[in-house]
Amino acid sequence: MPTKKKPQVTASGKPAAAAAQARRRELLDTAAEVFAEQGYNATTVRKIADHAGMLAGSLYYHFDSKESMLEEILRSFLDELWGGYDAVLEAELDPRETLEALVTESFREIDRHRAAVAIYQKENRQLVAQERFAFLAESQLRFEKAWLSTLERGVAAGVFRSDLDVRLTYRFVRDTVWVAASWYRPGGQHSPEEIARQYLSMVLDGIAVRE
Amino acid sequence: MPTKKKPQVTASGKPAAAAAQARRRELLDTAAEVFAEQGYNATTVRKIADHAGMLAGSLYYHFDSKESMLEEILRSFLDELWGGYDAVLEAELDPRETLEALVTESFREIDRHRAAVAIYQKENRQLVAQERFAFLAESQLRFEKAWLSTLERGVAAGVFRSDLDVRLTYRFVRDTVWVAASWYRPGGQHSPEEIARQYLSMVLDGIAVRE
DNA sequence: TAACCTACCAAACACTTGTTAGGGAAGAAG
DNA sequence: CTTCTTCCCTAACAAGTGTTTGGTAGGTTA
DSSP: OOOOOOOOOBTTBSHHHHHHHHHHHHHHHHHHHHHHHHOTTTOOHHHHHHHHTSOGGGHHHHOSOHHHHHHHHHHHHHHHHHHHHHHHHHTTOOHHHHHHHHHHHHHHHHHHOHHHHHHHHHHHHHHTTSGGGHHHHHHHHHHHHHHHHHHHHHHHHTSBOSSSOHHHHHHHHHHHHHHGGGTOOTTSSSOHHHHHHHHHHHHHHOSBOOO | OOOOOOOOOBTTBSHHHHHHHHHHHHHHHHHHHHHHHHOTTTOOHHHHHHHHTSOGGGHHHHOSOHHHHHHHHHHHHHHHHHHHHHHHHHTTOOHHHHHHHHHHHHHHHHHHOHHHHHHHHHHHHHHTTSGGGHHHHHHHHHHHHHHHHHHHHHHHTTSBOSSSOHHHHHHHHHHHHHHGGGTOOTTSSSOHHHHHHHHHHHHHHOSBOOO
16 A cells, blocks of 8 residues: 655645645646536546646646545535535524525535536436445435425425425426536626526526416 | 448348347447446446447447447437427417426426436537537527527516526526436336426426415 | 755556457348 | 358457656755
């Protein structure tokens, strides 16, 4: 077994380690862009290296493998996502406010981690089967629990319709939110909050004119 | 240039050619399943051959290349899809009925071509860039036109809300419908028509209870 | 100055990929 | 029976894959 290649902290202080960490993040960001655009399997380490202005082998100074890059990209995305979600859930808002907050938070995450979300959407299916990416299944379960319970609370409280299949509704809502990562571009004409507002208006009140 | 490998019609009649065509369709169906499950790039011709009970090289008796298999899968799907769509559009229903018919037809197509739809969803982005798959871009354009004009007609007629961004609404509706291919399984507890009904109910009237 | 560390390059490795060429078994056609 | 056609197998090819090894310019430390 080779020893860890992680840069050590120099005896004189932390700046060296911080710079190394920043470089890692920089490389992961470019890797995420290429993964999102071309797909994980279709992306070669040589392409990543090209985009980063270096040679393929040099990436292995910073990372153990192509797969570990993917893992780190998804892990750091999910970490931040759950930071936002947990804050919403712990606020114990009423069902409708919770739904609105979750949707808004989701679009904010898409804004911040567009590439990671796109990768997650595309590769999730095949990755969860691998032991290494078991954390994806975990996250998926917590995710489902959070959304389903919110919808069910709403139905019980009489603020959401009771004649709709909750599970079906959950799937539609979930998909519509996350699939936005495939067309959303930061800096476009709609802010994440504006997209969330319009989306919520459609899902909550429908697109038909009331008579 | 190699000559076409397509089985010729024997002198005695058409049954031989029909059988060959049936075999092609059979192989394309298994290929589509594997493509949908593992992704096109991650699928090797050896895996396809495995699922078909033959060796990799043998596939090349029936098809020119891996890519031509993908093309034929997508082409035959889109052909049937547009058969259904055109019938709806030519019926010249009012906006709301058109929307309902398009959605229902879409879920029926997902029921019939689940694998092809999943492949389309995943690979469309990367494929349209290739000249060979230019027909995907064409289809995409017609698709957008059909949906957008329906929504706009509805807004003009006063049956759809005018305060929503039509383009944004189109994207939400489009994505939610097609992404269903990733979780839909034929023979489940919901028929395509039932899924369409619930989906339309949500999109048209919203999930919030009216006061 | 000497020793060391960081971040990269150059070149190769074993392996997998899509694809091809030649052959052969089994049935149909004559 | 002979000949042809259909459909698959065996075996290999060249290109591309992720990864490893050894080296080295340039800055930092002592």
